[in-house]
Amino acid sequence: MSFSSRGGAPPSRGRPRLNAAGNSIAAGTVRRGGGPSHQTQPCRYFLRGSCRLGSNCQWSHTTARRTERHPTGNQPSVPNFPGLSNDDFSKVELNQTPGKTFNSLKSYVEDTFKFQTAEQVYRFLSIVCSASSQNTSWVSGAKPPKMGREMALYDLPMLYVSLKQHLDFGLFNAVFGIRLGRQEYNEHALYGLIHSNFEIIQNTVESNMRRLMSARSFRDGPTHFSGKQIFKVMFVTLFEYLTRFKEAPIANPSVRNFAEQIIGWFDEWLVALDSKPPFQDECTTYSEEKREFIIENLQRDRERVSRVINRGQTVVVNNDAQPAYQIPSDADPGLVAALERVFDYDGPGELCETGPRHDNDHAEIELIRIAPTRNELLCEDDPYLPANFFEAPHFHEPRSVERLLDIQFRLLREELTSPIRLAVQLIVEDIKKSRTRVTTLSKLLDAKGGRYVAPASVRESIMFSVFTGVEFEPLELNNRGISVGIEFDTPPYSRARSNRPAVRAEYWQQVSKKRLMQDGLVALIWKDYLGNVDVYVGTVASFGGDLVDCSRKPEGQYRVSIRVSFFDAKANIRIVQALQNRRRHNDTRFLIEAPVFYEGIRPFLEALKREPELLPFAQYLRLQSKQELTRTVIGPPLYSRTPGFSFELKDLFSDEAAVPSLRLNTRDPDSIANARAQLIRSSRMDPSQADAVVDSLTREVALIQGPPGTGKSYTGLELIRVLVKNQIAPILLVAFTNHALDHMLTGILDANITTNIVRLGSRFSIDERLSKYSLSTVERDEGRSRLGSSGKAAYRKMKELEKDMRTLMADISSHKVPASHIEKHISFAYPHHHGEFFTHVPSWIEAIAPKPSDHDEGWETIGESPGQEQSIINFWLKGRDLQFLETRGMKGAKGKSSRHISSHNQFDMLSGPNTELHEHVRP
Known part of the structure; x- marks a missing residue:
């Protein structure tokens, strides 16, 4: 639940149209039918800076005189706290509306445009910087259209050559500090410009900063800058760049020295503010309270960059190279004993003495897949689980945020994966023993499902459901991704297998609240005829009501089905191959359900993998x-x-x-x-x-x-x-x-x-x-919004993709290959035969061969089902040409015995390339 500032209601239907100045539309600007002319009326989305049609819009994209905007009564004026914003550290043109910005940028985004002078750069930056919360003309979410793509059109080398003469800190503020659109991919693309042009940027900044620091002033010609703006921009830009591009120190090795150089200039600037004479900066005119607040804000940014840079220099070493651990003086004996046992540990991934335990065992939690892999589930080695108290040993710095996130991630993920891992290992162990003795699994397979209870000899007790007799249904595509239909035996419970549909529906109505819930974690165990066992993990994609509806069907007494989204594409590929295989199989397939709600934990694990410096408090x-x-x-x-x-x-x-x-x-x-x-x-x-x-x-x-x-x-x-x-x-x-x-x-x-x-x-x-x-x-x-229209368009597109997916799966799982597919294959593999079969067909064959229009005209072929596909391929495959010739021959031999065996070759009639038949009968 959240409280937020809600804007005024959208204008209702029936109100008179107003122009951009707020006046009623003049009588001379009407079009045929009495409505206003589209070409003369401004586009309301354009005035907001959000028209998606651009030059294709039928409304005018020109600005008109703008009346002063007054806040509505239900929009309280929320204070703009500098502590929560970067706006106090930038300069903004407050009279630049979204419409003006769009028009002003037109010349800059042309393919032939190149920056020639520094004045052009300043003008461009002034336009872009207007997209700020300080500018009331810009509503939340408004931005110059397609800015991420248009920035790629600029001649960056030419831009930075001009900056060598005029150091433009606004460039970083406008483009790399980003007050433009909030879309992540746009921001990442803009920071990509830094990554690919870092050397030019570094040389430009360093050469000009040395000059300005020596002059003890950030005045650049007629333009006045303050250190709060310059260092805020550079710190934020560096931090975003280093956290978005993890490979930055490798691709640009000088980035660390560059960051340390900026930190050194900042420290020098702070000292110079109180020196005699002081640094020429507007911060020297501020009150002590305001100045202290601004410097505190900058200090936080400085420390963030410093920690990220130093983190890149931290090297995790093996246990033998680590210094001896100092036991706290106030630690109790039990804690000391625990630390002595735990300290000589096997770390995660490559820090383990014997190497990684499996393919999902890594020292960096960013590399760990949240869903368990097959190798991880089958691995019998204990996972690395760090102790959650300060005195415990760990491969990260004791007081670092990285250590906190690592501990929380691994312990929480163990709660998620431990039940399914233990269940899979019990199942695999029973499969190995099933050849020599009766196991818990074999009993469940004979009973067609049930609850698996771990034996008392197992180290950790666990109970989970087993669903047997798995068969597959075609893949489907929906808003939850690709899912597979899994049909299985109804569990051996009296209510589940009742002959009364209402009783079965009531049973599944209650069960679906705790078992086979949507987003619950399941695993498909697949043993082939050779004895090889594979495990595919996924989540339930169907609703609980789907199970209830399925149980009401006549076959619901013995078989029900759900839909599952698997994490690995290998599972989908193998299932498609199984659907294509028409032969009976000797594979054993069953589904197990872990007693854990996957989607209830996954978002928290994703959040723990975030950049450590972004963790609040x-x-x-x-x-x-x-x-x-x-x-x-x-x-x-x-x-x-x-x-x-x-x-x-x-x-x-x-x-x-x-x-x-x-x-x-x-x-x-x-x-x-x-x-x-x-x-x-x-x-x-x-x-x-x-x-x-x-x-x-x-x-x-x-x-x-x-x-x-x-x-x-x-x-x-x-x-x-x-x-x-x-x-x-x-x-x-x-x-x-x-x-x-x-x-x-x-x-x-x-x-x-x-x-x-x-x-x-x-x-x-x-x-x-x-x-x-x-x-x-x-x-x-x-009311209607841009998000609503975009959502409807996306929904329509999604439905089209779902339809295409159903068509594809119908083709894959069909027992009959469509004639169009056969013809297409022949045209690629056997082009000569394709010409003989489809292009150069003898005229008498063309006369008797069925046509797609025959069905519409009421013609039917005796002995075939009404839905039979009528095509030339089926005509050839069924030998209709030979049948026709045999029928003609039988009519010409009425007086002869049907048992007479002729020495005449019946295929001779086909030998002539120009053979014609003047009489034909429709089949």
Whole structure:
């Protein structure tokens, strides 16, 4: 659930059309039929900077006089916090609308355009930089169209040659700092320009920065820059480049020295701001509070770049080369003994003494596939599982974020893969033993399914479902990707195999809530006639209702089916081959289900593989010693440190208290103490609740705990009230259950805090009032949008692909090859025969051969089914020409015995290339 600023409602039908200036359309601009002329009326999407048609649009793409925009009543003015944005570090042309930007860029994106002067570069950057949140003409999401493609048209060498004379930091801000579109692929393409032209960029920046640092001023001709803009751009650009292109230090070895050089210039600039005489920079004119805030922001960017660069120099060594581990002085004996046993460990991947355990065993979690592989499932070696406490040994730095993410990823993934791995290993072990004795698996195969319970001798107990008699149905393509139909025996339970469809449907209705759920993890075990065993892992792609519907069918008493999406393409290929094979097989195939919900864990594992420097609150979450934790100081929220910002707390008092105002400055201890005292004395909250509110507002991370009935939910509501009244948005509210979430939301509505709510999810367990705040309802009320039209187009395209996939699979799995496919194959493999069979057909054959139009005209062939394909190929294959000749011969020999054997060759009539038959009979 999130709170967000909602814009005004879209104009309804029936309103008069207005031009760009807001005036009614003049009578002279009407077209035939009374409507306005498309060519004279501006495109509303173009004015927003979002028309996808470009020059093909039937509406005008020219700008007109723009009236001043006024904020609507339901759009609160949210403060623009510099701590959460880069806008304070850039210069923006505030009068450049999206329409003007589009027109201004036309000349720059022509194929023949090249930058000739530095003034052209400055003008181009000025246009592009207008796409900023500081510019109210740009709505959220608007951007110059196709900027990622157009940037590739520029002559980059010429651009950077011109920059050698005029150092243009705006280039990095506009193109590489990126205030343009937010699409990831566009940004990645733009940073790719740095990757391919890094040497030119480095030389340009270094030569000009040395000159400017020596001059102790960033003034470049008539253009004034500040160090806050220059270093912000360079730090952000370097960080994005290094994190997007992991191979950057290898492809461009000088990137590390370049980053260290920029860090050195930044440190020199900081010292020069307070020197005598000072560095000529506008930061020297700022108040101490504002200057401190800006430098703190830049320092964070500097440290990020420094850590990324140093991380590239870190080399993980073998255990023998590691220094001896120092046991903490306050560690208990049990911990010391555990550390001594664990320290001599076998690491992951190549750090293991005997090498990687399997094909999915790596030291870097970025290389580990979340879904287990076949080799991983069959590997009997224990996986590498690091201990989750600070004193435990690990191959990453003890206090690094990389270590934290590595530990959390491996432990969480073990919870995901352990059940399916243990199940597969038990099954494979039973397959090996089945030749000599009765096993648990053999009993289940005889019973046609059931629950597999691990024997007591197994180290870890586990229970899972086995579904036998697997047969395949054609592949399908839908919004969940490619899926395979898996048909299997109904489990041997009385209700599942009941002769009453209603009883079977009720059984699967209950079972599908816990077993064979959508996105549940399953494995296909496939043993061929030679005894080779393969394992293919996938997720259930069908809904629970599909099983219920399948059980209602007459065959549902003994067979049901689901759809499965496999992770490996090899599984799909082998299944297609099995569908093509018409012969009976002796393979044994069955499905096992792991008691784990794959999609409930996968998103978290994907998030843990992220760039470590992007982890929020990493300084608090990383592993630390007990002494370090006691000394940890949690600072106030970043947005609250913005110069001039303070919380207004008057809404926490009742009307009788008559408190006109109470400000809370998170940077002022006296202000915090005063607010705390007044809230305890006069607010609606008790002392502990008042303390919790003040502590939460003045700390980046806060935890409120207490026994039931102490007012935790009430305190949370008051916190939300303060944030909403101070226009801190959006707010994300997360709860463990739907009930807890709806309880908080109804409290927000009852307390009249806000109605600007969007609830994610579809289940409402308490109050039906919340249904109108669901995402689907809000989206419907907002009316049509560009996203809606794009979604419909994508949906149509998806349906077309689904249809093509069904046609393809029907052709693959069909027992009869279409005549068109045979003809196509003959034309490639045997072109001469193709001409004889299809092109140079004798006229008498052409006369008696069936045609596609025969069926429409009512002709039928005796002895063939009505749906039989009529083609020349089938005519040749069935020997219809010989049958026709035999029939003609029998009519000319009425007086002769049918048993007379003629010495005449019946194929002689076909020997002449120009043989003709003047009489013919339709078959």
